[in-house]
Amino acid sequence: MPGTTTRTFDVVVIGAGPVGENVADRTTAAGLDTVIIESELIGGECSYWACDPSKALLRPALLHSDLRGVPGLERAADQALDTAAVFKHRDAMASEWDDSSQVEWLNQAGISLIRGHGRLAGPKEVTVTTPEGDVLLVTARHAVAVCTGTSAALPPLPDLDALRPWTSREATSAKAAPARLAVLGAGVVAAEMATAWQALGSQVTLIAREPGLLPRVEDFAAELVTERLRESGVEFRFDSGIAAAARRGGSAGSDSEFDAGSDSSSDSGEVHITLVDGTELVVDELLLATGRAPRTEDIGLETVGLKPGDWLATDDMFTVDEVAGEWLYAVGDVNRRALFTHQGKYQARIAGAVIAARAHRRPLDIRRWSRFVGTADRAAVPQVVFTDPEIASVGLTTAEAERTGQVVDVVDYEIGRVAGAVQYRTDYRGHARLVIDRRRQTVVGATFAGPGVAELLHSATIAIAGEVPVERLWHAVPAFPTISEVWLRLLETYRDSAAATL
Structure with a gap:
């Protein structure tokens, strides 16, 4: 029979993807003895099966398409992609599905690692079944963070x-x-x-x-x-x-x-x-x-009064709503607030700081934090869809604004009319839209579609998260000739519209 061993840490993190790694990094840096538990590869879905390998497959395809609109390179676009080279690059981006470098990082950061399947066993307790069949009981002095992410949601097809x-x-x-x-x-x-x-x-x-x-x-x-x-x-x-x-x-x-x-x-x-x-x-x-489903089916939620397989709702400190005592946290995709790696890592930085503050009995300005987190996690969530063309968006779409009853102005501009876009490719096809709160005169949504627009997104995210007035945006001067000049054209279009109050 496998043996049972008990170990105690300040913080226990279940899941060693980017989210779990960031929680553990923040709590360890704050002086808390932290262990991370993982049954698969350290680095998680994003590193081996999602963000990194998918973009490694997509980048050559998008660049190959762009060649058709660049003078002097059209013939190169007629050549088929070297798929073997693309797959080799993809494999390198996925670290050949070898997590040894990630393990080395954990060691350098001072984060303990237990490989195995972690399950909650009650308040501040986690059992871990190791690959060898041993069972460990891991207890937390302060917090347990569930960072197990999601898996593919499959349709009800037979067999x-x-x-x-x-x-x-x-x-x-x-x-x-x-x-x-x-x-x-x-x-x-x-x-x-x-x-x-x-x-x-x-x-x-x-x-x-x-x-x-x-x-x-x-x-x-x-x-x-x-x-x-x-x-x-x-x-x-x-x-x-x-x-x-x-x-x-x-x-x-x-x-x-x-x-x-x-x-x-x-x-x-x-x-x-x-x-x-x-x-x-x-x-x-x-x-x-x-679609995606939360990886919570077999992590022991029933031992703390929660339903296995459910998403884990949290407050803005990422404490699980239905569990008393401020010891259980759900961070990243598993809480369904914003299913993006970058948002999960942002949440992890907040959660790590909150866990550390509570452990060290430092005061938290909950109202201030909630305002900022609410903006970053709901109102200003950026996303890039790496298709041909790219789609970069943040905040509300037109339909979402209408559905929620917000009074907004919608401003559109064809990106291909900007000099920097024509420099990018001569047959540039793209479009930009701003959604502007009519009363506050601030941007609440932005969408850019076209080659190379991903790099426009952070400026829009800052405008929304910072609630920058449109009047102030006029004084953020875009460089010429770049695609970012579309910001100036959008503001000019808004100024010239009947709804503008500039």
């Missing part, structure tokens, strides 16, 4: 095990492009992976129950991406869905959910799909990009 679909993990780690790839979904993962794999040689068919792509962004941005994907050869089946799917022929393949770097060119059989309208498709792989 999913036999179907062996791709999730985002397989889509970012496959070693070869399937000849035919079906993508189920209309969100960011679906759009980005359709962009990447079409460029890498797959014939992509995107299936969505929604009437269009990217339903949560401004319509003009979604339309630009859809148009470009269609031009690249992606086929769309909107207002549709999958009624049935089955894999026929081929070997059983790997049962491992974590089979990083799998070779999709192996004989895995074909996937036969029946759509809701009776249409049949045959593809080599099916990617299910149908």
